[in-house]
Amino acid sequence: MKQIEQITISSPDVGRCNSFIYCLYITDPEGVVYIGETGARNGILGRLSNHMTKGEGTFIRKCYERKNINLDEINGNIHMIAFNLKEYPDLCGDVNRPNRRALEYFVQNKLEEYSVAESTIIPYDVVSWVRIAQRFALNENYIRIAEEVADTFYAKMPFTKNLFSGKVCL
Amino acid sequence: MYRNDREVELPLMRVLTGIRNFGYTFQAAIFDIMDNSIVAGAKRISVFIEAEEVATKNMKKIIIVDDGCGMNLDEMYNALFLGSPTSNYDDNSLSKYGFGLKSAGLSLANTVAVISRKNRNENWKKSVISWNEFEQMNQYVVDEDVEIGEEEKYLENLGEGTIVILEDLLNINRINADKAHVILKKGAGITFHRFIEEDKLVISINKDEVEAADPLFCELSGNEFSKYNGREPVSFWKKDCIIPINAEKKAKAVVKAILLPCPPVYEKEGKKTEINKKYGLTKQNIGFYIYRNRRLIKQGVTLGLITRRQETYPVRIRIDLDSRCDSFINLDVKKTELYFTDDFLEKLSERVMPFINRAVELWPEVQKKGGEENKTVSDLLHDRSNKLLEKISPVDCDPQTLEIKQVQKEIETKIEQFKKEYPTEKNIIDEIRKRNGKRVIAVDDLENGMLWKPSIGDDDSNKVIVLLSRAHPFYTKIYQKLVPGSDAVVVLDALFLNMAMAEMGISSLDVSKLAKIFKRLRQSVSYQLSNFIDLKIESDEETGVDEAD
Structure with a gap:
């Protein structure tokens, strides 16, 4: 019997080669979250394809390294939520990659904080890893944007079920 | 396979010798006993050090008096028995293993006596454990409802509460009483500073009141990090940083990073030494201060993330943990050692390294700036x-x-x-x-x-x-x-x-x-x-x- 695969996209922007901050997550066998960024070369579809390449893909590799979960052991769907950065010129394009990585760092930190928030009822671990250049460490503008991005991701992920009212209780 | 011909009974004296040798220092043992007073809701803890009446004035007896909720005879028995039931501990309790009073007490003295009552309508009751009795009877025994003797003087003006008396001190702990006073006063000020500041707990050593000593000087750190001029402490993050330890148990570390003043900035005013002393800017004070349920466990440790050098003198980082973290930090019985997992240390490093690196850069920068406040x-x-x-x-x-x-x-x-x-x-x-x-x-x-x-x-x-x-x-x-x-x-x-x-x-x-x-x-x-x-x-x-x- 032929296997049927399915991919659903929420808007044509998904296919466009913009710059994005994205979040990959699974819920079964465990809650795992991965935060990443991508430039405009292949957009998020190209980035997703990289992540799914067994042995090379970072998401798959991190799931194994950090959580001992193999690709075959992932039950259900692998989800991707992406935040389009087209409204932030200083976060778009190859030349602004260090800025985008700073944003990625702050989003990752926020979602790590939320993983131990009282409003999180399904535990999850953030397995991605990023370091930033020193000069971004206190960039208030990126910290503010990161909060917006992290809150959007958190609200769309199922780890809070119905308890999430738009305010994270730490 | 369990064999029936094996010895069933534990060699009591060998086990007890191991327990009294957990590795307590004199002050760690006293602070462990004081933890019990805090758990009992005490608002005042008084420590008295009685000295020998000879020239050396070494310690003869240590008495810890608190005005906490007190205990009846059964509770005193539980407190003096090995491994007190864990059901007695709240979520934020400073107690953990139920060994504190015995292991800390016996590490200092051969006799540990407890006098307590739960309200002023009851009579004071006294129970005692004694190393000599254990040896003679080869049994762990608690002598209960013992007559109260000269300790009566410590009961005056005390409604309810508990008194712990450590007598017949081991030779190794018979240090000079005045020296012990200084060590305890300084140590208690930093170990329990959060309780003194936040809960208005009063601690005294021989009636000499202990002052809170926050190693991070949080109260003074109002300025933004970007405005650091080397004169006042500043906080790196506007909000404390939260690092997960275990998502399932919601165990987390709350981290605060403070940069203290840079003394050379005060050189022209001749206040360099004064500032150095005020903030304790020495090599051994650099680094992380780790608290469990607000009580300081470790001070001035580098966790392999900070190099002790001049530029890092003003670097102080507080890590707050609560009881939910206990299973993941390997806290020892005497509550002076703990270990973090590599995963946590990696996450901690990601968060604090930008602060440490910036601090290292700032030391020479503020020195260069010197007194010229109006110029960047x-x-x-x-x-x-x-x-x-x-x-x-x-x-x-x-x-x-x-x-x-x-x-x-x-x-x-x-x-x-x-x-x-x-x-x-x-x-x-x-x-x-x-x-x-x-x-x-x-x-x-x-x-x-x-x-x-x-x-x-x-x-x-x-x-x-x-x-x-x-x-x-x-x-x-x-x-x-x-x-x-x-x-x-x-x-x-x-x-x-x-x-x-x-x-x-x-x-x-x-x-x-x-x-x-x-x-x-x-x-x-x-x-x-x-x-x-x-x-x-x-x-x-x-x-x-x-x-x-």
Whole structure:
């Protein structure tokens, strides 16, 4: 019997080669979250394809390294939520990659904080890893944007079920 | 397989010897007993050290009195029996294993007595454990409802509460009573400072009240980190940073990073030593301060993340843990040692390294700034260059004809075109205005991570100036490491200003076309330099995958 695969996209922007901050997550066998960024070369579809390449893909590799979960052991769907950065010129394009990585760092930190928030009822671990250049460490503008991005991701992920009212209780 | 012919009973005295030798220091043992007083809700803890009446004045007896909720005889028995039931502990309890009173007490003394009552209508009751009795009876026994003797004097004015008396001290702990007083007072001030500050707990040693000693001086750290001038403590993050330890148990570490003052800044006022002393800026005080349920467990540890050197003297980082973290930190019985997992240390490193690195950079920066409060470090850096480069004007050197042509007038005639092709953001215009007449101006940031950009000054002369981005790693890692006004700074400034003047001079031949080409050149150089300088911290493995896109 032929296997049927399915991919659903929420808007044509998904296919466009913009710059994005994205979040990959699974819920079964465990809650795992991965935060990443991508430039405009292949957009998020190209980035997703990289992540799914067994042995090379970072998401798959991190799931194994950090959580001992193999690709075959992932039950259900692998989800991707992406935040389009087209409204932030200083976060778009190859030349602004260090800025985008700073944003990625702050989003990752926020979602790590939320993983131990009282409003999180399904535990999850953030397995991605990023370091930033020193000069971004206190960039208030990126910290503010990161909060917006992290809150959007958190609200769309199922780890809070119905308890999430738009305010994270730490 | 369990064999029936094996010894069933534990060798009691050997086990007890192991327990009394957990490795308590004198003060760690006393503080462990004081933890019980805090758990009992005490608002006042008084420690009395009785000395021998001989010249050495060594400690003879230690008495810890608290006004907590007290115990009845059964509860006293539980407290003195090995491994008190865990059901007695609240979530935020300082107790953990139920060994504290016995192991701490017996590490100091051969006799541990407890006198307690739960309310003033009851009589005081006394129970005792004694090493000699254990040895004689080869049994762990608690002597209950013992007659109260000379300890009665400590019961005056005490409604309810508990008194712990440590008698027949082991030789190793018979230190000079005055010295013990000093050690306990200093140690209690820092170990229990959160309880003294937040819960108004009063601790006294021989009636000498202990003052809270917050090693991070949090109350004084009101200023923003970016405003650090070396004079007041500042907090790195606006909100404390939360690092998960275990998501399932919701175990987390709450981290606060503080940078204390830099004493050399006070040198001119002759207050360097005073500031050093006030903030305890010594090698051993550098680093992490780890608290469990607000009680200090470890102080001044580096966790392998900080090097003890002059530039890190003002670095203090607080890690707050609660009971939910216990299973993941391997806290020892005497509550002086704990271990973090590698995963946690990696996450901690990601969060605190930007702070530690910045702190190391700031030490020389604030020293350079010295007393000149109104000037930024960047102003001081470029002051000499701006004097030396004041009158320099742009030229166009033709490599074919070898002619040198002054081009300032050319630029002035096309000034509107230049303003169009070299637009300047409003905040940068403000910076230029503030530094009117200067030729080299450092600004917060330039578009798309550019390192430098030519511009036109705000004065009437329409002089070419150069803007340098303080956000570019070349500025932070190279410029800011140089001595202000040094030849190296002047030469670098001259290089950038000359490139800016040459760019504008040559662009004047065809502004709209050539400005775009030069912009591309600056963008490429800035990008490459940024990547090159950041290389050591850009070693993230994800990079390779993204680059392959």
